[in-house]
Amino acid sequence: MSVERALGYPYDIPTQSYLLRNGTAHVWNENFPLSGRIPVLACGSNQSPTQLARKFPRGDVPVMAGWLDDYDSVYSAHFTTYGSIAATYHHAPGLRSRQMITWLDEDQLKTMHKTEALGVNYNFITFNDIVFTSDCTQKITQAHAYQSIRGLLKINNLPVGLQAIDCRNAPYLRLNQEALQNRIMTLFEYKGNLLNFIQQTIENKEERLYRTTRLVALSRP
Structure with a gap:
């Protein structure tokens, strides 16, 4: 895995x-049947065709764009196996x-679960009574999402x-990924450069888990 992949997160949206x-990626097809598919909100790289293509090189995945009220995509307090600090949802009125919704069939959902470290970094949850207004004016009131078990990454007690x-x-x-990782390096008092910092996160599982533990501690009041 490359440092470029880590710093590219959340890729092209x-x-x-x-x-x-x-x-x-192809132009949205309004006539594509969504019946029987499961709506799953994508708060970070799962909005990107680059990331989705890694997971679903074959078949169709409709990805619906729109506006989601009372939620934002913020960073989660964990490092991924590929070196990025990933995303989760933050709820706040106003x-x-x-955002985007991926419409997955049952097999695709199983594949997605395998990529999201369920029970370790994320839980698969249901958002009820949401207000998601798609670009085709369709309103979605319920959708699933992957929500961080580690909690929100906070700097000065605020999400990022x-x-x-x-x-x-x-x-x-x-912040973008590079600016955030540089900020974290400073908070960790890391003396090396960004390339080495990310490479260590990718290659050393124990170090990655330790850094995640530090992010969680950093984010507590």
Whole structure:
């Protein structure tokens, strides 16, 4: 795994809905049948066709863009196996963020579960009574999501938003992956460079888990 992959998180996020077909993003098809598929919100890299193509190189995955009220994509207090600090949802009344829903069939959901470290970094939960307004004006009131077990990453007792995600009324920093990792290196008083820091996270499982523990502790009041 490469440092470039770690720093690229959450990768290319389209501004519109799309259909991932055999690993390639295509124009959204309004006539594509969603019946029988499971709506799963994507708060971070699962919005990206690059990331989804790694997980679903074959078949169709409809990805619906829209606005989600009262939620934002923020960083989770954990490091991934590929070196990134990943995302989770933060709930706060008055927020409005640009989000996407992946519509998965049963087999695709099983595949997605395997990639999300269920029970370790994430729980699979249901958001009820949400307000998700898709670009085609369809309103979704219930969807599933992967929510961090580790909790929100906080700096100065505030969440940190993903710079790649448009959010209205968020009263905290928005950083890209590189800026965040540099900030964490400073807080950890790490003396090496960013390349080495990320490479160690990727290659050394014990160090990765230790750093995750430090992120969790850092985020507590």
